[in-house]
Amino acid sequence: MPSFRPPAVGIDLGTTFSVVAHLDEHDRPQTLANAEGERLTPSAVLVEGNETIVGREALKALTSNAANVALCAKRELGASAFHKRLDGHDYPPEVIEALVLNKLWKDAKSQIGDFNQVVITVPAYFDEVRRKATQDAGYMAGLEVLDIINEPTAAAVAFGVAQGFLTRDGKPERAINLLVYDLGGGTFDVTVMRFERDQFTTLATDGDVRLGGYDWDQRLVDFVGSEFQRRYGQDPRMDETTASRLWRECEEAKRTLSFRSKAAVAMDYQGHHLRTDVTREAFEMMTSDLLDRTRFTVEQTLRTAGAAWSGIDRILLVGGSTRMPMVVRMLMDISQKAPDTSISADEAVAHGAALRAGILIAQGGHPLPFSIRNVNSHSLGVVGTDPATGRPRTGVLIPRNTHLPVTAKRTFQTQRANQKTILIEVVEGESASPGDCSLIGQCIARNLPPGLPAKTPIDVHFRYEENGRLKIAARLADGQRVLSHTLHRDNMMNQEQLDAWRRYIAESIA
DSSP: OOOOOOOOOOEEESSEEEEEEEEEESSEEEOOOOOOOEEEEEEEOOEEETTEEHHHHHHHHHHGGGGEEEEOGGGGGTBBSSSSTTTTTTOHHHHHHHHHHHHHHHHHHHHHHHOOOOEEOOOOOOOOOHHHHHHHHHHHHHOEEEEEEEEHHHHHHHHHTTTTTSSTOOSSSSEEEEEEEOSSSEEEEEEEEEEEEEEEEEEEEEETOOSSHHHHHHHHHHHHHHHHHHHHSSOOGGGGHHHHHHHHHHHHHHHHTTTTTTEEEEEEEETTTEEEEEEHHHHHHHTHHHHHHHHHHHHHHHHHHTOOOOOEEEEEEEEEGGSSHHHHHHHHHHSSSSSBBBOOOTTTHHHHOOOHHHHTTTTGOOOOOEEEEEEEOOOOOEEEEEETSSSSEEEEEEOOTTSSSSEEEEEEEOOOOTOOOOOEEEEESSSSSSSEEEEEEEEEOOOOOOTTTTTTTEEEEEEEOOSSSEEEEEEEEESSSEEEEEOOOOOOOOHHHHHHHHHHHHHHHH
């Protein structure tokens, strides 16, 4: 009998749209359409009474029931609750993400059969807290998350397959350096990678988790809203349903401006009507600072990677927002190279995630012939006390852009004699001041042996995995005793809460 081959499935869980892909019988990535026949599923959730709707119909409800529609929950991962209540209830952002994942999973199962193992993508610049929240979303959706992979890395892998480099006998004749410019609906990443023989290696990555096409949309919303207010003394942005309708009109106008030199936005509010014409030139002027932010990040990442434009072979465009002509023009201006558009800006990330799943599942006992080596996007450390000043200071264990996986150790000292516990505050960021870094959580090492003198050495060990998840251990420096500890994260749910939401989600989407 032939052996069972579990599907290799990857999910691009996007801020505005999500995509699912799987590997076919020839290990080629293929996008799966949703139940509505669309390859892109809006990452929108409508909660109304006992009914939960995800996708296109939820997005359409913005025009009539915007108060109960959740958009862009990905931007709020790490917060305890989404910024607004849905049908009178608070939802953590990862629960909204889980509802999207559950819809994608069920639609995919109807085409390729039962499965629950997936690889999910995240922005390269996501911190550890957001990565943990994404894994939790997968669990609550009913999935087993095999791995979390960075979106630019996934796109680069998809490019390698599309170019024929990653077939079982296809090898590039020399090392290829790629710069991946990933501007999605809600986040921005830039990553410099090297592909050599059978390995993808990330050289440097940077980005902004609150910069994406949504911000370009919002500039149009504010422009039209201000024009309406100037003309009629009424601000359509003050009414949630009207503001949502205006946003959809402006998003459509933005797409039009990628192909035409002029677009119109129509707005009706309080008995007044306004048609506002917007030229591409005006749109580019009102958003030039947003584009400049991406340009600065690109140039900074190149320097961090120790690369020059002359050494970059391809510039890959990922994310639907890269279709704006201003993006291509800016990249050509600073690199003197035409960006590569050979892969789908919308689907490449999901394809790369499916290929990563293929590596992990090793279908048919024949693993795909390449490996991936990533870096961390933020420095990891703990809060210590500067002996010279007595002030809190960040003790970095793993600097940013370190190749993963990695282990690191740093030795600290107890503050007083006969100390019973140690509070280890884990932070992520580049500042020497802990207050300017992000607090991941607190790790409490308990049951220190009695009678320890002050300044007893304590080793703190970090293990940072390929998927950007962190494991922590603390032990006495003599190595003879491992201290019990638990990492407590702000705004993260415990197992009981996760299980309760998992049951709720299983019953919410028929």
